[in-house]
Amino acid sequence: MPLETLPVISLAGEPDALSRELGESFRTFGFAMVRDHGIDPDLIARAWDLTAQFFALPEAEKRSYYLDGLAGARGYTPFGTEIAKGARLHDLKEFWHVGRDLPAGHPLSASMPPNVWPARPEGFRQTFETLYGEFDKVGARILSRIAVWLGLDENWFDPAIEDGNSVMRLLHYPPVPDAESGAIRAGAHEDINLITLLLGAEEAGLELLSRQGEWIGVSPPEGALVVNIGDMLQRLTNHVLPSTTHRVRNPEGERARFSRYSMPFFLHLRSDFPFVTLPQCISDENPDRYPVSITADDYLQERLREIGLRK
Template identity: 30%
Template sequence: MYPQQETLMTTDSIPVIDFSPFIDGDAAARAEVARQMRQASSDWGFFYLAGCGMPQASLQQAFADSQALFALSDDAKQAVAWQNAESNRGYVGVRRERLDPNKPGDLKEAFNLAPEQPEGPRNLWPAELPAFRPQMEDFLQQCVATADRVLQAFALALQQPEDFFVSAHDQHHHTLRLLHYPALPAGFSAQGGESRAGEHTDYGSITLLFQDDAGGLEVRTRAGDWIAATPIPGTVVVNTGDLMQRWTNHVFCSTPHKVNLRSSNRERYSIAFFCHPNHNADIRCISTCSDAENPPRYPPISAGEHLLERLNATY
């Protein structure tokens, strides 16, 4: 566990915030954590969250499941391949996705799954890994619980009822993404300027990112410099996405980030939980995020419409 940070904004490091007082503390402690999260989301759009309540054993199992999945044969992975943006589930091969539309496809492979809805698309499960489904469904539930707690803190930070964001996410239109960055051969040269993951912002409200120790994630500062989001054991990286930026009228910002080719001689694994509002949620400027000098910057948009626009532009 990491100590609370008195000064969140620095010139060279992404803030680390201890979330345990929000989970276990009194109203004053919860308000202080929410304040720190607001400042970090405004100054950086990124922060490390320690003490988030995610069981370590579940996280370790999820990484083990991810490694087993990506070790399957190409035929087995293609049997559960991603088909379209409407379902947004299944296996995505190396270079299939292009997060930066001006660069070649990303040097990574991925597998998407999501909380299933009674009448929605179904997840695709590899037949070769019978334990994969129940273990990932359990991990999904833990991610939803953690994301809801973060959303509660965000609501308090904006002087909104604690369930303001949670109620707008209660249909669980989220995406869990397992990511594998294969090791590149010695002497590999990025002729077309490709990256392991191109420069981009996330599409939804918030993202929870779990990293292994390989590193490579970089975040762009307000000054335009790129700094490393070095893995810190016991933390989850939280960042705000495009819809949260619209919702809060840039009080919380959506920050460009990428995964560089440094240390590409070794494999990298990460797990991202993309928290997205209900598809029918009306995303419009929150009342406490605008005034006469800072009027709403965006017209209202439905969360589902926004997501489809971004996904169709990516693949």
């Protein structure tokens, strides 16, 4: 199956066939593209508009929403803060994080701070609270199909992601006509979480690293989502489902003068979820790589230190 045939899969398909199509795409590429996800196009259009409006605000105003000590978990993270694991230069991006709000006294509150919201643009909070909820639902549907492909009950992931530490990131990659030599918009990396759902960006640049060591562009059709496996699901499945390296390369020529906006939803486990390798993913040929169990939050904090968001 050549990489150029990365399929676009309809989430409205027959459930068993959908499990098979998603499982095969994730097993082969670590990525899938999905359509018919049901998120309102008008909501998505508002979200793109508000994202551009927020990042156009004065630098001092944006920085007033940077919360020191939170490792970027909520609010604003300035340009040049995040760095890919093992990279020499920081990424050429700034971003805003929206997370899950928990009720007062919730046992997971210590690992999930409350959201902060900017005073402008108008409608920001309402739009992104709604979009967060939509991403949450679509992600759970995709996980239910992955569960079936793995031989689990379709509801297996439900308690594992209930009140999960999922984060929606609004990303701005500014124009790069004078980029620091060697720095790129997002260095080669794998995602930390279970799965990532990504709304397609107007500007090109997303690439995945093939098994043959070649960088391949990923350009979803209009309205479709790119979905990829994160390190947490790779760990849980003992690498049966691979977390594939990807990056956002710099534009060339005239496009270097344009901003790029992107909107990934990083679907996470509950902070107190204990990693125990799925038995059906262990064999003589694929022995358990992770015999020592840690919690999802332990793993997250370790990775946040690696990418420069936590000291």
